[in-house]
Amino acid sequence: MRIGFVGLGVMGRPMARNLIAAGHDLSLYRDKGELEGHQCSSAAEAAERSEVIILMLPDTPDVEAALFGVDGVAESLKPGSLVIDMSSVSPSATKTFARRIEEQGCDYLDAPVSGGEVGAVQASLTIMAGGRPEAFERARPLFKILGKNITRIGDVGAGQTAKVANQIVVGLTIEAVAEALLFAEAAGADPAIVRAALMGGFASSRVLEVHGERMINESYEPGFRIRLHRKDLSLAVQAAAELDLALPNTAATQQLMNAAIADGDGDLDHSALHKTLRRNRS
Structure with a gap:
């Protein structure tokens, strides 16, 4: 898949590395040039180049800015794209984010993880997802690269x-x-x-x-x-x-x-x- 990855920190970097090793084409935003992939100047550029966009950011305001701020993901989303937020953020804010993304004809999953940096490096994360079953099944092959215990909890917000x-x-x-x-x-x-x-x-x-x-x-x-x-x-x-x-x-x-x-x-x-x-x- 063509994947945009926004947030290459302690957790995001090894997760992105595992996706690259599995053969996926990654467009990276907020990377320090350590990974093989297209280095993007904005989240919007990463979204424009991708069919799936993954966010791994510290907090709710960071996710909101990456999605809807200047040069954010929402500016460049194509209908049919899938946004997966793997950050740990507010469940109520997540529902609002999802509604706005879905209004653009796209799917949204919240899929926070547990397992820490070790789990990210070893691809043994526990992944707790919320969203439509069809979107979850579309993301499942990616989740299998990143983790071991993968569960759809329910609708959007349930993962958070x-x-x-x-x-x-x-x-x-x-x-x-x-x-x-x-x-x-x-x-x-x-x-x-x-x-x-x-x-x-x-x-x-x-x-x-x-x-x-x-x-x-x-x-x-x-x-x-x-x-x-x-x-x-x-x-x-x-x-x-x-x-x-x-x-x-x-x-x-x-x-x-x-x-x-x-x-x-x-x-x-x-x-x-x-x-x-x-x-x-x-």
């Missing part, structure tokens, strides 16, 4: 809803593991041995395995930055307000991430919440 739910689970579990290991340390037990023991019981999880080790080793090089995870939990808190829904522990973990960012740790891995809790011990 699933991603927010994923980030609630991950964020709260990281916070719980951080508290548990900090408690073990404060009580005089070796947190590494405690973690090993817990790995054999009902508390075992991927977060305890990976992030628990990072906490013990104080190794906080980012796989997924606190700043970005805070953005996702902010989406959850915002959506909860719109739904008149109480998410008290999500809100508390968002506030802990606020504290981490205030302490200058926003670009550390989200496992560094352990560092934030330790710093704020009374």
Whole structure:
């Protein structure tokens, strides 16, 4: 396929690289010249050259600007094109974006991912999609290049809803593991041995395995930055307000991430919440 790829950052670059390796023709915007493909001067140029446009951007305003800003994707879309937003952004804004794109005779999928940079590099991402079944089937061959666990959740916006739910689970579990290991340390037990023991019981999880080790080793090089995870939990808190829904522990973990960012740790891995809790011990 002729694919326009907008957003070649930590996640987007390895994803684009995997599509190129699979034989697809990519037009790239926001690349640093590291990938084989046509280097575009704007998102509009990438869209003009492509039948499928993929966006992988940090936040909702970035996606809106790439789609509808000056020299944005919408300026050059051809009828029948497919826009796939793989960023993690607002579910309600996603529905608005999709409606505007569909008015141009095009299809729209929201397809955020989970798995971090490692998953992007290894093409093992979990992909949660929202949109028409026909659009999903059209995109499925591309998704199979990028990930392993690929699910159409429902209509447009449902993929973003699933991603927010994923980030609630991950964020709260990281916070719980951080508290548990900090408690073990404060009580005089070796947190590494405690973690090993817990790995054999009902508390075992991927977060305890990976992030628990990072906490013990104080190794906080980012796989997924606190700043970005805070953005996702902010989406959850915002959506909860719109739904008149109480998410008290999500809100508390968002506030802990606020504290981490205030302490200058926003670009550390989200496992560094352990560092934030330790710093704020009374």
